[in-house]
Amino acid sequence: xxxxxxxxxxxxxxxxxxxxxxxxxxxxxxxxxxxxxxxxxxxxxxxxxxxxxxxxxxxxxxxxxxxxxxxxxxxxxxxxxxxxxxxxxxxxxxxxxxxxxxxxxxxxxxxxxxxxxxxxxxxxxxxxxxxxxxxxxxxxxxxxxxxxxxxxxxxxxxxxxxxxxxxxxxxxxxxxxxxxxxxxxxxxxxxxxxxxxxxxxxxxxxxxxxxxxxxxxxxxxxxxxxxxxxxxxxxxxxxxxxxxxxxxxxxxxxxxxxxxxxxxxxxxxxxx
DNA sequence: TCATATGTTGCGGG
DNA sequence: GCCCGCAACATATG
Numbered sequence: 068x069x070x071x072x073x074x075x076x077x078x079x080x081x082x083x084x085x086x087x088x089x090x091x092x093x094x095x096x097x098x099x100x101x102x103x104x105x106x107x108x109x110x111x112x113x114x115x116x117x118x119x120x121x122x123x124x125x126x127x128x129x130x131x132x133x134x135x136x137x138x139x140x141x142x143x144x145x146x147x148x149x150x151x152x153x154x155x156x157x158x159x160x161x162x163x164x165x166x167x168x169x170x171x172x173x174x175x176x177x178x179x180x181x182x183x184x185x186x187x188x189x190x191x192x193x194x195x196x197x198x199x200x201x202x203x204x205x206x207x208x209x210x211x212x213x214x215x216x217x218x219x220x221x222x223x224x225x226x227x228x229x230x231x232x233x234x235x236x237x238x239x240x241x242x243x244x245x246x247x248x249x250x251x252x253x254x255x256x257x258x259x260x261x262x263x264x265x266x267x268x269x270x271x272x273x274x275x276x277x278x279x280x281x282x283x284x285x286x287x288x289x290x291x292x293x294x295x296x297x298x299x300x301x302x303x304x305x306x307x308x309x310x311x312x313x314x315x316x317x318x319x320x321x322x323x324x325x326x327x328x329x330x331x332x333x334x335x336x337x338x339x
Numbered sequence: 340t341c342a343t344a345t346g347t348t349g350c351g352g353g
Numbered sequence: 354g355c356c357c358g359c360a361a362c363a364t365a366t367g
Contacts, residue, residue, distance in 0.1 A: 070345060099363085125346075143346050144364080159364095178364045180346060219356065228347085235345055326358070328344080 069125060069141035069181075071202055071233030072276035077139075077147045078127045081172065082120040084149050085129065089116045089167035097161040100176055102184035111135050111185050112164070121189055123201050124232025128189055135185050138192055142180025148173040202233035203273055207259075207266035214254040214262075221257070222250035223325035234269070237292060238276070240330050242268040244291040249336040250324045288312055294319040294330055311335060 069077070090112045095105050111133045119130035129137040139145075148157040149172050156163065160173040162183060174183060186192035200209060213230050214221070224230055225239045234242070243250050246268035248261060257265070272290075279285040283292050289312050311317040311332040322329050 073345085140346085142362095143344070145346095178344090178362085180362070180364090182347095223357090226346090237345060 069143070069145050070235035070238050070276075070281075071122075071125060071273055072238075072281040074125050074127050074141060074233075075122055075277050076280045077141070078120050078122045080147055080149075081117075081127065081129065084170060084172060085117040085164070085166065086120065087116060087118070088170075089114070090164055091167050092165035094163040094165060094171075095161075096163070097179065099179050100161045100174065100181050100183055102182040108137075108183070108185060112137065123189060123193055124198055124228055125235070126192070126196075126198070126232075128186075128192075136188055136192065138182075138184050138186050139174065140182045140184075142176060142178060142182070144176055144178040145181035146175040148175055197229045198232040199228065199230050200232065202231045202269055205231040205266070205269070207263045210266060211257075211259065211262040214257065217254040219254060220251045220324060221248065221254050222327075222329065224254050226325070226327070231269075233273070236327050236329075237295060238272055240295075241272045241291050244330075244332060244335060245271055247335050249338050250329050250331060251338060291319065291330060291332070 093105075093109045093112050095101065098105060101108065111131060115132040117129050118132050121128040121130065125140060127139040129139070131137060148160070149170055150156050151170060156171070157173050157175045159175050159177040161176050161179065162174040164172040166172065174181065186195070199205070210231065214224055217224055222239055222243065225234050225242070226236065240250070242265065246261070246264040248257070248265065275286060275290070286292055291312065293312070294309060309318055311319055311334065314332065314334050317332060317334045319330050320333055322331070
């Protein structure tokens with residue numbers, strides 16, 4: 068789940084439950100998700116309070132009164148939750164932050180691709196990980212500047228977190244569909260108008276997704292997301308979801324681009 | 340059993 | 354250095 072809209076939704080949740088709260092204990096149920104050793108984490112967290120939250124791309128930050136920053140990356144299956152007593156801990160809780168109030172905040176991650184680590188600051192982390200500007204902040208001009216000389220497929224470039232941070236596999240498909248651009252267009256062939264379309268589509272898709280708290284089934288019918296196999300919003304048995312939202316008789320195609328499952332409408336997005 | 344999976348990293352080879 | 358394909362990571366689900 069966790070692309071930018073999910074992570075932003077998690078951030079808002081964490082801000083609600085953790086802001087100005089003290090951390091009484093750190094409970095590590097599976098150290099696999101720790102990218103900073105447990106003792107170092109504990110020293111930075113326990114006895115300190117959360118003074119703010121932030122987000123860059125798919126990374127969520129908890130600003131700490133110790134001056135450091137806790138970085139949460141959710142991998143492919145990460146989630147957050149809150150509970151009060153151990154029997155209510157969500158399944159696959161890997162780490163729990165026990166707050167002074169008694170509430171416990173869970174870092175949940177079945178596949179354990181997520182990571183929790185300490186950083187000196189957001190800017191330091193951004194530089195260390197070579198993260199580009201957040202996808203909500205990136206301008207059409209910045210995109211054009213970074214992509215105009217690249218002679219490779221557009222989609223993998225949009226997934227590259229150093230170009231812009233936060234776009235994941237389904238969002239890129241949705242963005243390209245909304246912008247009516249084929250994922251295998253070579254980046255350097257895009258016109259200025261197309262870079263503007265791309266930027267507009269990024270804004271539309273991200274703002275829509277955040278507005279619906281990343282709940283796919285609530286997205287407008289004009290969204291391609293409903294054609295993805297794992298979406299359950301289609302009426303069972305109708306296969307209606309396999310068709311383009313704009314062309315009721317045109318089937319959405321599934322291919323692989325850069326090794327990633329890719330959905331396109333052949334009419335809306337003619338090949339470059 | 341096999342295929343698939345929303346992310347990231349690192350390897351080998353061109 | 355750039356770029357691609359591919360595997361690995363660890364696990365759940367259909």
